[in-house]
Amino acid sequence: MVLNGVLTVTAAAEGDVAYVPRKELFGGEYWSGFRTMDENQLFGLLTRTLLFARRGEELETDPDRKQIIPYFVVRRGDEYFSAVRSQEGGDKRLHKKRLLGFGGHLKAKDIKGKMSAWLEREFEEELVLSGRVLGISFLGIVNHDGDDDDGVHQVHMGLVFEVSVEGDIAVNPQDNLVEGEFLRLDNLKGKRDEMELWSSIVLSHLLNQTSVDGIK
Numbered sequence: 478m479v480l481n482g483v484l485t486v487t488a489a490a491e492g493d494v495a496y497v498p499r500k501e502l503f504g505g506e507y508w509s510g511f512r513t514m515d516e517n518q519l520f521g522l523l524t525r526t527l528l529f530a531r532r533g534e535e536l537e538t539d540p541d542r543k544q545i546i547p548y549f550v551v552r553r554g555d556e557y558f559s560a561v562r563s564q565e566g567g568d569k570r571l572h573k574k575r576l577l578g579f580g581g582h583l584k585a586k587d588i589k590g591k592m593s594a595w596l597e598r599e600f601e602e603e604l605v606l607s608g609r610v611l612g613i614s615f616l617g618i619v620n621h622d623g624d625d626d627d628g629v630h631q632v633h634m635g636l637v638f639e640v641s642v643e644g645d646i647a648v649n650p651q652d653n654l655v656e657g658e659f660l661r662l663d664n665l666k667g668k669r670d671e672m673e674l675w676s677s678i679v680l681s682h683l684l685n686q687t688s689v690d691g692i693k
Contacts, residue, residue: 489529491586501526507622548635556659577676608644
């Protein structure tokens with residue numbers, strides 16, 4: 478399993494965040510949407526190009542450096558976990574927006590041991606699972622290089638992982654999330670207009686995949 482590989486982190490302070498130079502990602506092009514990539518390609522990309530820098534204004538305004546966000550989609554059987562941002566704290570533009578994926582910046586201190594192990598630790602920082610993780614698989618990259626969001630998405634990209642679980646999930650109260658629930662894809666499709674951009678893009682990928690696989 479490729480996710481059992483080990484990435485080597487050098488010359489980085491523990492709090493530095495991970496990024497990939499845009500020129501190393503799909504030939505440096507600007508694009509929006511979802512692109513599939515297998516685990517071998519992911520591990521090769523990170524092994525060759527993973528860099529770190531102090532998080533701050535310089536990094537947050539540099540579209541040539543795409544900061545990495547592990548973005549977890551949680552599946553239990555044929556249902557996916559979704560939650561809604563509360564009206565407290567954070568960016569007001571995101572209040573009451575629905576999430577299908579959960580994640581945050583990847584720091585140098587987080588990358589310890591096998592990739593599968595630190596991904597599971599990252600997942601456990603985002604959500605509270607009363608059960609167990611059955612498996613983690615890599616789906617691809619979500620990205621948006623539009624100029625309609627003050628450039629926030631231009632400096633980030635999401636590595637989308639599907640986490641298969643059994644048991645219940647709860648949101649972390651400090652993350653200002655509410656209304657956590659498992660929903661089938663057809664129910665989530667009806668809530669697309671409520672979703673944040675990345676979640677909407679990932680939902681489209683999942684719907685397309687189920688159509689290809691013939692799953693109803």
